[in-house]
Amino acid sequence: MWGAPTLEPPVWSEPVSPPGRMVPEPWLLTSSRYDNDTPEVWDTHAHHEHELIWSGGGVMTVEAEGQLWMVPPVLGIWIPAGVPHRVRAESGSVSFATCFAPERTDIGWDGIVGIALTSVLRELLLYNMNEEMPADLRLRLQRLAVDLLRPVQAASLDIRxxxxxxxxxxxxxxxxxxxxxxxxxxxxxxxxxxxxxxxxxxxxxxxxxxxxxxxxxxxxxxxxxxxxxxxxxxxxxxxxxxxxxxxxxxxxxxxxxxxxxxxxxxxxxxxxxxxxxxxxxx
Known part of the structure; x- marks a missing residue:
């Protein structure tokens, strides 16, 4: 009886986010959805991880580095780790924030850029929010989502x-x-x-x-x-x-x-x- 196994899951096997982080190991990204029944403002803040802010409908704006970006449904705004920013979502909008672990995400650009939200990328990010998924499948899905990130001209997005x-x-x-x-x-x-x-x-x-x-x-x-x-x-x-x-x-x-x-x-x-x-x- 002394060697009988416990039915409780071992604590060490649970994914745990480091302090101040959103993405636990070994994952590359995680997303949050916000249904804004009333206007919502996230005052100036910064993250330890990269963040992609994108829209599921309605009016959203992102302010960072003295500029204002409006977020149409076809585009997301990439905020690098550590960059202070402020977000406003109008009443009736649906907003998403996807965080990326910098040490596990290989990207080829610096600074704030627009990211094309193709239908494939959008669906991958949405499907990743499904909790019922084998770990190996989730990792493959996340790697593909990162590979599909494509910056576009931000000059058509920003307003000083x-x-x-x-x-x-x-x-x-x-x-x-x-x-x-x-x-x-x-x-x-x-x-x-x-x-x-x-x-x-x-x-x-x-x-x-x-x-x-x-x-x-x-x-x-x-x-x-x-x-x-x-x-x-x-x-x-x-x-x-x-x-x-x-x-x-x-x-x-x-x-x-x-x-x-x-x-x-x-x-x-x-x-x-x-x-x-x-x-x-x-």
Whole structure:
């Protein structure tokens, strides 16, 4: 009887995350899902692991290194380990955070980048959240997911936020309501200084005039709307453009492509229309 085995699982065999870490050995990654019934803000923080922030629908923004990234369903934002960042998810959105163990994840880039959320990569990350899976199968799945990570041009995603408190107040109002069509003069009167001073301030803080910066915000918002399946004409109207061709011209100036061509470049990565099918399934 002294040698009778215990029925309790041995503690040493259980995967345990190191202090401050999300991914236990021997795994490469782990994901969390957040259903945001109300607006949710994760204040500035940093992780010991790399993080991929991606959307299952709705409006999400990521702020890091003085820039704001909007997260459409076809793209994720890669935040390297140790980089402070802030995340906001609007009411009704579904957000995901996938953490990657740096010492077990072989990537070929540095810094914050956009990652193409192909339908294959998205489904692998979702399937990995299934707890019922043999360990060897999970490892193979995770290795394949890491192999499928592909950075894309982040220039079409990031928006530099002004640091000056007064200018930032304007910027946050425009981000919250991109269709707001108040002129530079009207914003300046609200703050109590001249339109020239406001323009110089935005140029100094963001590299753009207020008008140019607002156009950028509108185009970034359009990425989310169009990826969610809304027609370009509807999106143009929601953003304050009575003439859709004006919106399409601005979209081309910012991204280098018309909306149709822009999203086609992502669909050809794996032969499917990204974001739309996956969102309908959920």
């Amino acid at each position: 936020m002004p640091a000056d408190a007064r200018l930032r107040g304007i910027a946050e109002r425009i981000v919250a309501d991109p269709a707001d069509d108040r002129t530079t003069q009207e914003w300046a009167l609200r703050l109590g200084f001249s339109a020239r001073t406001l323009t110089r301030g935005f140029l100094r803080e963001t590299g753009l005039s207020l008008t140019q910066w607002r156009i950028l915000v509108r185009i970034r918002t359009a990425l989310i709307e169009i990826a969610a399946g809304r027609p370009v004409t509807v999106v143009a109207g929601r953003l304050g453009y009575a003439n859709p061709s004006t919106f399409i011209d601005l979209f081309r100036q910012v991204t280098g492509h018309t909306p149709a061509v822009y999203f086609r470049t992502f669909s050809t990565l794996d032969g499917t229309e990204l974001g739309l099918e996956g969102q309908r399934r959920r």
